[in-house]
Amino acid sequence: MYFHTQLLINEIANDEPDPAAANALQEGLGGQFGEMRTMMQYLFQSMNFRGAAAKPYRDLIQGIGTEEISHVELIGTTISRLLDGSPRYQGKPTDPLDTPASGGKIPLELALTQGNIHHYLVGAQGALPVDSVGNPWSGSYVYNSGNLVLDLLYNLMLESTGRLQKCRIYEMTDNATARSTISYLIVRDQAHENGFAKALETLGVNWKTLLPIPKTNAEKFPEVKKLVDLGLQSKQYTFDLAGQSEAGKIYRGMSPSNDGTELDATEQAPAGVPSLISPERLEEFAPGLDPELLALIQATADLELADVDAMFGPVSDRVTD
Template sequence: MFFHVQRMINEIVPDEPDPGAANALQEGLGGQFGEMRTMMQYLFQSFNFRGKAAKPFRDLLHGVGTEEISHVELIATTIARLTDGSPRYQGSPTELDEPAAGGETPLKNALSQGNIHHFLVGAQGALPVDAVANPWMGSYVYNSGNLVLDLLYNLMLESTGRLQKCRIYEMSSNKTLRSTVAYLIVRDHAHENAYAKALESLGVDWGKVLPIPKTRAERYPEVKTLLEQGLENKQYTFSLDHLSEAGKIFREASPSDDDKTLSTAQAPEGVPIEIADPRPEEFAPGLDPALLEQVQAVAERELAEADEPWRYGPTQQ
């Protein structure tokens, strides 16, 4: 059972639209080593898990997989921010033009910048595809049923994802892109630590192998700030009932830095979610006055219902 808190897991820093940067991020979302892959792989491994004695490993997989849902939300929203309003963008850091200003066609830049599907199919939003618009595939998911094999594969997946995000960071100075990519670089490091620690508990001696890759990512100012907060050494359980046993694994010395200590927490606080403005040139959301009245009525009803008391699990007698 999953619960959703309407807060983004990390702040997305505002900057100019950049459809090219958005397309680079598509690889980090729907590519072979992207966030959709990690989300589905870890959750399926936890759903299919066998062996009650090994429950801490199952809980670790489930916690990381649940966090990956929030990473899919974060990177998809970032892509939408980078494409949103980009028909107005004329390359100026201080001035934005209205779509179709001066007689130009509103979506003209879709033919020459980024991924045309962001405008043709997605209404200036993210898509479940890679950077060349290949659709995400379930065949990416690796779930052998063998714990050691799965953990090794997961560590490789996190390391490759981190490598690609470091490359994406180097592709653009856009603050919107970098705020998200920097956060994911550090959280990928945390997940490397999680799977490395799990393998370490099974007898693996990492020596000086980790982290992979050795990118010196701390030279990125956004990454340096997050590392100073120790974010690479904390893993979230997302366990509302506090039954997760992942803390039995994710503890003591970090496998990538003996001077650092690993710890678990239920969930990060997150930041408020903002809903994007309408885009008339995309007919999105495409609501006329009559439909807007119905939307308002539904919103008022849901707000009233949200004020009613509720509790987690069955009502106590």
């Protein structure tokens, strides 16, 4: 089972909307080497895993795949924020359109000249399961051979290529919102490279002279250096509530990246940061729920909570316990 904490795995910096940066990030979300690919590939590999004696390898793949779910959430939320209207829009909450000579911009003017117009026409100013040129994400990207060495090799290639692309995306934009997410994913991709490389080392493959692949020197990016200085490239979380993961049997010892750090798989999950729901966008013509429907929803929720309390006790007691 999977549990959602309603926290983002990393903080998204505030900056102006930037549809072009949002579209570049679509490659990191729905492209052939994007986060949707890593999420699906590792989860399918772990679900299809056979051989109880190799459980530590399954747990490593599963833990990384679980983290990739949070990466899909992070990059999708970042894209949505980058598409959040025009930075020069000065309309009033009661009027979604600017009036002549008001000094503002048409709310969706950016859609005609930057990025992917589908973000505005069919995506409600939000992320889509596509790459940067609009090709839909495809399940055919997923590689699951059933052979552990082949799968680990393919996973290492996937992380390395994804990190290379994110380094390129970083240098395409100076938008702080985009770069905060890109930098985090660059560092976490290297952590996953280290995990798959260490797993291959335990099977007799020596990667110490090759990693990281490619050698991008991404630590020259200030946002990346801050995370590398924290050792985030050498840490992997288990996302295992019951403490049954054996990934730590593999994710340990000196880092294959030869950066002088040791691999660490002792943490269950990162602390996370608050996940906030953005305000409604009037130009989307999708106003909130009317009062009558809100009252009905609240009444239904109260009934459902009463049933839960009757079975498990009051929520406040459970939180205290």
